[in-house]
Amino acid sequence: MTPLVRAIAVAAPLPSLGDNTGDLDRLKKVLAPQLGGGMPVVPYQRLSKVAVRFRAAGFAGAAIINDMAGTPVLVDFLSQPPKVLAGMALDLGTTHLEATLLDLSTGAVLARADLENGQIRFGADILTRIHHAAKDEGLAELHAAIIDSVNQLATELAGRAGLAAVSEIRALSVSGNTSMVHFFLKLNPCHLCREPYIPMVNAPDPCLAGELGLAIHPAAVVWLLPSVGSYFGGDLISGVLASGLDQQPETCMLIDVGTNAEVIVGNREWLIACAGAAGPALEGGVARMGMRAGPGAIEHVRIDPTTGEIGYETIGKGKPKGLCGSGLIDLVAELYLTRQIDIRGKFRPQAAGERLIAGSEGYRFVVVEGKDAADGQPVVLGQVDLDALMRSKAAMY
Amino acid sequence: MTPLVRAIAVAAPLPSLGDNTGDLDRLKKVLAPQLGGGMPVVPYQRLSKVAVRFRAAGFAGAAIINDMAGTPVLVDFLSQPPKVLAGMALDLGTTHLEATLLDLSTGAVLARADLENGQIRFGADILTRIHHAAKDEGLAELHAAIIDSVNQLATELAGRAGLAAVSEIRALSVSGNTSMVHFFLKLNPCHLCREPYIPMVNAPDPCLAGELGLAIHPAAVVWLLPSVGSYFGGDLISGVLASGLDQQPETCMLIDVGTNAEVIVGNREWLIACAGAAGPALEGGVARMGMRAGPGAIEHVRIDPTTGEIGYETIGKGKPKGLCGSGLIDLVAELYLTRQIDIRGKFRPQAAGERLIAGSEGYRFVVVEGKDAADGQPVVLGQVDLDALMRSKAAMY
Structure with a gap:
């Protein structure tokens, strides 16, 4: 190779x-x-x-x-062959960036580092960022934020590896989900979040670092692992390659749980994959009462099958503000087990009783009444939120 | 093709x-x-x-x-195929630019135009410009001047061809001498004028017009005919291709007289070429008393073989200021015919008599005495000038 x-x-x-x-x-x-x-x-x-x-x-x-x-x-x-030929392998995550610096002459690992994705200030989940990219300077802001994060990480790696300057890094390979790759290349991913969920590009040609404003050597080659589809990015391809899933005689499963989660099942003859929101993407992006797993987030829910009484636990044991991802999954599971929603994810008014309120946007289920909530506002789950959750968790390539 | x-x-x-x-x-x-x-x-x-x-x-x-x-x-x-696919063929001369606009779909000629090379204000001959390029902003000035001239010419062509905008020109082929190609690409040709006369590049890869600051479409391909050697540029290659010299069974000769002149002799089996200064390159660049063919330039010289008396004619019939190219060639020929210089181009003091003055830079031959000259300064030809002329006219690849 x-x-x-x-x-x-x-x-x-x-x-x-x-x-x-x-x-x-x-x-x-x-x-x-x-x-x-x-x-x-x-x-x-x-x-x-x-x-x-x-x-x-x-x-x-x-x-x-x-x-x-x-x-x-x-x-x-x-004038002299370089002592090391430094190449950076970057995992461009929605929430975190992880990188390894390698000597491409020998394959030796020179340093490792990670960093929070600087785009988080524009939204913890990808959907919020895709919407932000549609605003006037939104895409430019998201691009600048991710380039700045990559530059910080590259500088950190160069320091740890004892390079004289970050510009001694002469190659960069990038694996990321389809949206992150779009932001990295300053491409607007606006069609990614609407059916039929089409990226601007799956397999971009390599370019030079200077064209993207990167701090590594301006003539460093930047190579991006190709995406397969809307929500199956180069990060998943990296996982398949690294695990050797596509070479296995036995059928195996690869689970990648990040801000979004992907699952691939297959062997050397076939592969099938699906993806869905997880972590902040699920918590903040799917349900209006969703929130990151912090103080006041409901993380466990139990519904008494006889009385219909709802028990819950919040992080920090304080009054509830909203639902984190685990709480949301718990709630929906309990609603299903108590037959308050059907197998299609629709509320069943005859079973849900008085906690279910009909409104202009359809049914809303009151999990916690306003008087028991942290800010006096009831914690609710709407049919709209349930529909979004179903779509999100059932996304399939 | x-x-x-x-x-x-x-x-x-x-x-x-x-x-x-x-x-x-x-x-x-x-x-x-x-x-x-x-x-x-x-x-x-x-x-x-x-x-x-x-x-x-x-x-x-x-x-x-x-x-x-x-x-x-x-x-x-x-969204629609373009009505014409305009490509510009440019001859990048030291003194003049000539261009043709073609429809690359059909080969039809759309327009022709020419323009003086805007670099002339930095020197009529290539050597002066090469020296100018060595100054701080010299290369940038020469590059800007030629790009500006090409842009003017492209705009003129687009207008004549009835294109909606100069940016509808989507390709540019450039043939020029090696130095002109260097200036066009903003490359310093400083090693071209010193033995062994090495260009920075003979065959540059194609680039996009936007990279050079051209006014045609920024994604237009810019292709340069390759140079063969120091003073054999893509202009000469164009001449060989256009005339079919390299396909002829009979031995033929191609003479390209421009600011520099090139001669190629050959057939389909072999080609041999030589180049030398001509026009302003000869007049201004080779001899210190050389000048462009304007008022006061000596253009004809005769020396009486018996008396040694010098007769001359100036352009405009006024008092002489210097020698234009024709005058210089005439003078050297007459000096040789009257045996005042030998076959190696060296002055023969015993034959040249009192017009020959020995100085710190070697012999100087007084063509016109100060009292008869336009500005009171004698018109002279030094051994140094003669040597430069010999080298220039004998340049060979």
């Missing part, structure tokens, strides 16, 4: 009246046999830098070659 | 829950069979524009595909 970036040692014959080809042509010619005979491409913005550095190094040293979707791209020239 | 840019009509199946691939992936997939099976590449800076326009057009219309050194590059999408 060709690494994303390579340093290839070369020593070219010196120019003379009898051998007066151009500096860059000289370098390409001496590189071609080491690249399987093909000439590398030099992007315009790197042309002058490569040629000047090649000459300054006395026409010998190390050429830096990116692999851009199979095409060798010549982006830099160093 | 694949044109530099093509418009390929496509109609993709509409997205649905059962066919939910990304917009750009959908477009690439439907294009691949029309590109010989290979997927086109989409540069990062065009990704969002192409995807958004493809969707806005209802997933049907015309994809604009650049040919970038053999790689199909998808750069735009139009």
Whole structure:
């Protein structure tokens, strides 16, 4: 497998009246046999830098070659081969970023680090961010926030690995869910949240770090693991590759629980996958009374099958403010077990009794009355919330 | 032969829950069979524009595909195939720019125009400009001047051809001498004027017009005819291709007289070429008393073989200020015929007599005495000038 970036040692014959080809042509010619005979491409913005550095190094040293979707791209020239050829592997999570710095010459791990995703201030869940991206400067803000987080993480990694500068990182591979990849590339994912849930792109071509405003080397290749579909991103593909699920003779299951959760079942002959909201995506994004798992969040619910009385526990034991993900799942399960909702997730008024109130947006089920709640507002679950939960948890590719 | 840019009509199946691939992936997939099976590449800076326009057009219309050194590059999408697909063929001369606008769908000529090279204010000849490029802002000034001239010419062509805007020009091919190509690409040609006369690049990879600041479509492909050597540029290659010199069974000669002149002799089996200064390059660049062919320039010289008396004619019949190219050639020829210089171009003091003065820089030959000259300064030809002329006219690849 060709690494994303390579340093290839070369020593070219010196120019003379009898051998007066151009500096860059000289370098390409001496590189071609080491690249399987093909000439590398030099992007315009790197042309002058490569040629000047090649000459300054006395026409010998190390050429830096990116692999851009199979095409060798010549982006830099160093007088000496670099001690390490640092590449960053990044997991672009909705809530957290995780990264590993590797020496691509040897495969050795140089450092690891993680960081909270700076986009959280625009919404804990992806749907809120997709809606934010539709606003005037929304997409630019989300893009700037994620690039800033990646830059912080890269700087942290460079420091831990003892690199002289973050710009010594010369490659970046990114795995993330489809929406995160859109934000990272400053693409508007507005069609991702409406049926039929279409991304702008699943498999973007590699680009250079400078084009995205990244702090790593401006000519570092940025490669993104391809997404499969609307909510099956490169992060899931990474999981399949890392676990070897697609090579197994036995049928296995891969569960990736993040802000969104994905499940893949399959073997070397077939794979089937489904995805749904989890964590903050479920808590904040699906139900209007949903909230992150903090003080005042209902996390357990029991409904007495005989009396219909509702028992609950809140985080911190205080008065309830809303429902976190676990509380929401508990509540819906208990409502189903006590037959207050049917198998399609619809309220059954004859069973739910007086806690069910009909309104302009359909039924609302009062979990906690206003007098018992933290801020005097009842904690309720509407038919709308139930429908959203069903859709979210049943999402399937 | 694949044109530099093509418009390929496509109609993709509409997205649905059962066919939910990304917009750009959908477009690439439907294009691949029309590109010989290979997927086109989409540069990062065009990704969002192409995807958004493809969707806005209802997933049907015309994809604009650049040919970038053999790689199909998808750069735009139009709802309707364009009426003309305008490409500009540019001859980037030291003194003049000449251009033709063609419809690349049909090969029809749409318009022709020419313009003086705006770099002339930095020097009429290439050597002066190469020296100017070595100054702080020199290269940036020369680059801006040539880009500005090309933009003026493109705007003129677009107007004559009745295009709605200059940005409808979607391809540019450039043939120029090696130095002009360097200035056009903002590359410093400083090593071109010193032995062994090495360009920074002979065969640059294609780039996009936006990268160079051109006014034509920012995603227009810019393709440069490759140079062969120091002073054999893409302009000469164009001449060989256009004349078919390299296909001839008979030995033929191609003479390209511009600011620099090139001569190629050869046939389908071999070609040999030489180049030398001509026009302003000869007049201003080679001899210190050289000047452009204007009032006061000596344009004809005769030396009486018996008396050694010098007769001359100036342009405008006024008092002489210096020598234009024709005058310089005349003078050297007459000096040789009267044996005042030898076959190596060296002054022969015993024959030249009292007009020859020895100084710190070697011999100087007084053509016109100060009392007869326009500004009281004698018109002289030094051994240094003669040596420069010999080198210039004998330049050979």
